[in-house]
Amino acid sequence: MKLLExxxxxxxxxxxxxxxSPANIALVKYWGKKGHxxxxxxSLSMTLKECFTETKVTFHPSPKLEVRVSLSGKPQEKxxxxxxxxxxxxSSELPWIQGLHLDIETRNTFPHGAGIASSASGLSxxxxxxxxxxxxxxDDQFLKRASYIARLASGSACRSVFGGFTTWxxxxxxxxxxxxxxxDLAHLHDTxxxxxxxxxxxTSTKGHERMSEHAFKEARYVQARNHxxxxxxxxASGDMNEVGRITESEAxxxxxxxxxxxxxxxxxxxxxxxxxxxxxxxxxxxxxxVYFTLDAGPNLHLIYPEEGARKIETFIEHELGxxxxxxxKDQRGEGPTTC
Ligand code: PMV
Numbered sequence: 001m002k003l004l005e006x007x008x009x010x011x012x013x014x015x016x017x018x019x020x021s022p023a024n025i026a027l028v029k030y031w032g033k034k035g036h037x038x039x040x041x042x043s044l045s046m047t048l049k050e051c052f053t054e055t056k057v058t059f060h061p062s063p064k065l066e067v068r069v070s071l072s073g074k075p076q077e078k079x080x081x082x083x084x085x086x087x088x089x090x091s092s093e094l095p096w097i098q099g100l101h102l103d104i105e106t107r108n109t110f111p112h113g114a115g116i117a118s119s120a121s122g123l124s125x126x127x128x129x130x131x132x133x134x135x136x137x138x139d140d141q142f143l144k145r146a147s148y149i150a151r152l153a154s155g156s157a158c159r160s161v162f163g164g165f166t167t168w169x170x171x172x173x174x175x176x177x178x179x180x181x182x183x184d185l186a187h188l189h190d191t192x193x194x195x196x197x198x199x200x201x202x203t204s205t206k207g208h209e210r211m212s213e214h215a216f217k218e219a220r221y222v223q224a225r226n227h228x229x230x231x232x233x234x235x236a237s238g239d240m241n242e243v244g245r246i247t248e249s250e251a252x253x254x255x256x257x258x259x260x261x262x263x264x265x266x267x268x269x270x271x272x273x274x275x276x277x278x279x280x281x282x283x284x285x286x287x288x289x290v291y292f293t294l295d296a297g298p299n300l301h302l303i304y305p306e307e308g309a310r311k312i313e314t315f316i317e318h319e320l321g322x323x324x325x326x327x328x329k330d331q332r333g334e335g336p337t338t339c
Contacts, residue, residue, distance in 0.1 A: 002093075003141075003144065004093045004145060004149075005093075007094060007135070008094060008095070010096045010134060011096070012060075012096055012100050014061070016059070017059070017128075017130075017338075018054070018056040018057075018338060018339045019054075019128040019129050019336055019337070019338055020052050020053070020054045020125065020336060021052060021053055021121050021124040021160055021161070021336040022051060022121055022160055022163075022333050022335065023048045023052065023117055023120050023160065024045040024046060024047045024120055024166065025045055025116075025303075026044065026045040026159075026293075027045060027046065027243070027247045027250065027303070028043050028045075028224060028228045028246070028250055029043055030043035030156060031207065031208065031220075031254055031257055031296075032208060032212070032220070032221065033208050033211075033212075037151055037152050037155060038173040038174075039155060040211065040221050041169060041221045042170045042225060042228040043156075043159070043169060043224075043228070044168075044228060044232065044235075045159045045166050046164070046165055046188060046332050047159070047160060047162065047163050047164060047165075047166060047332065047333050048116070048330045048331070048332070049333030049334070050109060050110075050330045050331075051110040051116045051121065051328065051330050052109055052333075053108050053109075053125045054106065054107050054109075055104060055105070055122065055126055055129060056105045057104050057105075057126065057129040057130070059101075059102060060100070060103070061101075062100055065088065065099075065100060065101075066084075066100075066101040067080045067101075067104065068102070068103050070104070070105050071106050072107045072108075079122075080104075083102070083104065086123075086152060086153045090149065090152055106122060106125065106126075108121065108122070111197065113194075113196075114192060114194050114299070115197075115298070115299025115301070116192060116330075117204075117295060119153075119156070119157060119204075120156045120157045124146070124150040124336065126150075126153065127146045127153060127161070128146045128150075128336055131145055131149060143161050144177075145175075146161045147159075147176045148174050151168075155168070159176040160335075161175075161176060161336060162177070162178040163332075164180075164181070164332060165178070165180075165181050165235060166178055167228075169228075170228065179232065181236060181238075182236055182237060183238070184305060184307075185235055185240060185243065185305060186332065187331060187332055188303055188305055188331065188332050189303065189305070189329070189330070189332075190301050190303055190330045191316055192299055192300070192301050192328040192330065193275055193299060193300040193316065194299045194325045194326045194328065195271035195272055195299055195300070195323055195324050196269050196271070196298045200267055200297055201267065202258070202267065204296045207296055210258075210261040210262060210263060211257065211261070214260070214262065215262075224253075227246050227249065230242065230246055231247075234246065240305055243303075244290075244291030245291075247291050247303055248292060254294065254296070255294060258296075267296060267298055268294075268298050269298040272299070274323055275292070275300050275320050275323050278319050279291070279292050279300070282312075282319065286311065286315070288304070288308040288311060289304055289308065290302055290303070290304040313329075
């Protein structure tokens with residue numbers, strides 16, 4: 001399927017497009033690629049509300065592809081290089097991109113190193129601006145195409161294009177799709193316990209690469225596919241305990257893959273494990289459904305439903321507060337908007 005075929009010839013023009021796009025947290029993890037930016041297993045995530053990126057792209061016709069990026073007013077040469085490489089790749093489908101100069105001004109609502117991937121929100125915002133540039137009126141293909149473009153920039157970014165709960169690698173490997181969940185789980189919270197905001201020793205890109213020679217990769221992909229099916233059913237039936245059980249198992253598996261990869265590493269900190277133990281102790285003692293997950297980093301995302309949320313938040317503040325640098329409260333969001 002050629003999703004962008006109808007835009008293959010296009011005359012670059014002056015335009016400004018602005019989008020606000022949120023981060024997402026994976027409950028079933030994407031870790032390992034196949035082909036060109038395709039996932040080795042299906043993943044499932046919840047799109048966040050408060051943690052987002054606002055991006056304004058000014059497009060100018062230009063003799064060659066040029067990209068300038070500023071983050072909160074400061075030039076970002078490394079990020080600009082990443083965008084340039086991504087756009088070069090996209091120009092095999094959209095050759096006119098070679099005749100564009102993009103001025104990208106971007107800002108995040110969440111701090112760097114917070115355990116919330118700014119690549120998902122930031123790159124999905126750029127993909128939405130590019131889609132808006134090509135097709136200023138939205139139709140039923142708009143978000144699918146934006147998700148396709150976002151995927152080529154960063155895998156998990158393709159899921160941020162949709163609000164609520166999103167899958168990738170189920171309906172298609174090329175773009176993400178939105179799914180319905182039971183009303184009791186439609187408004188889950190995600191409170192991030194930032195135990196360390198230090199820069200990661202191994203990037204996600206390198207981590208994905210290490211899966212290609214991993215001794216356990218096939219077993220991991222079988223587990224992830226199985227978890228994906230179980231997670232979809234649990235979300236549909238409103239079974240929070242099953243959602244939580246799989247969510248924690250996925251977080252452990254992701255980090256176990258890192259610790260057992262050929263060039264082994266860990267991103268966990270002692271405080272991550274201490275916080276995990278406290279969450280599990282609190283859950284046993286209180287009977288309240290709070291579960292942790294981890295991204296590719298040491299910080300815990302605590303997932304819980306609205307019911308019991310106040311007691312859970314008191315626990316987080318009192319018992320996990322002392323272990324953390326900061327705590328960021330978020331919840332399920334509705335997805336991107338223009339801004
Ligand atoms: O999108 P990437 O290449 O940054 O990879 C993201 C990987 C995880 O965040 C660890 C898992 C996921 O599915 O989001």
